[in-house]
Amino acid sequence: MSSDAPNGGAYRLHLRISRAAWIEAGRLGRWRLLPGNYLYVGSARTNLAQRVARHVRLATEKEGRRHWHIDGVLLHRYARLVRAEALPGATECDLAHELLQQGAGVPIPGFGATDCRTGCPAHFFSLSG
Numbered sequence: 450m451s452s453d454a455p456n457g458g459a460y461r462l463h464l465r466i467s468r469a470a471w472i473e474a475g476r477l478g479r480w481r482l483l484p485g486n487y488l489y490v491g492s493a494r495t496n497l498a499q500r501v502a503r504h505v506r507l508a509t510e511k512e513g514r515r516h517w518h519i520d521g522v523l524l525h526r527y528a529r530l531v532r533a534e535a536l537p538g539a540t541e542c543d544l545a546h547e548l549l550q551q552g553a554g555v556p557i558p559g560f561g562a563t564d565c566r567t568g569c570p571a572h573f574f575s576l577s578g
Contacts, residue, residue, distance in 0.1 A: 458497045459539035462489040462504055462519065463532040470527040472557070474518045480557045482522070486531075486576040488548060489519045489561060492541040501535045518561050519573065542567040548574045 464487040472480050493500040507513045508523040508530035515521060522528050536544070542565060549555075553574035561572030 456497055456537070457492070457494045458535065458537040459490060459492045459541045459544055460497065460501050460504075460536060461532075461534045461544060462491070462523075462530060463487075463534075464489065464522060465529045465531050466522075466525075466527055467529065468527045470522075470525050472525060473515075473521045474557055474560055475515075475521075476563075477518065477557060477559055480560075482556055483575075484527075487522070487556070488553065488574045488576055489522070490541045490544040490548070490572045490574075491517070491519065491561060492539075497535050497537060501533050505530060505533050518557075518563075522573075541572055542569050545569045545572050545574075552577070 466482050466484050470482050555571045556575045562569045
């Protein structure tokens with residue numbers, strides 16, 4: 450997805466799962482995430498800062514309406530948002546491809562990438578260490 454407006458771009462959410470957690474991922478079903486570090490990449494055509502702020506709010510308050518796959522992770526009691534980064538002008542698929550080249554794992558195929566047009570297996574990754 451390209452940035453269509455000056456305030457659009459991509460973002461990264463760095464997450465830590467402290468205990469094994471069952472996650473509801475919409476039509477993708479229910480998946481078990483093992484303890485560890487995860488990274489989600491997303492995008493916003495406009496209002497990038499507001500999108501990131503929404504994710505931070507969900508992760509902090511642990512309540513809110515689920516709209517995207519990542520919301521199921523952010524709302525989980527064993528998930529902690531470690532860091533959120535807004536990257537104006539970047540694309541989520543470029544970030545995803547970089548992570549795959551670095552050896553990141555795909556814990557839930559299709560997660561966050563149901564509208565992807567570049568063939569990303571997911572936009573949610575498990576990281577070693």
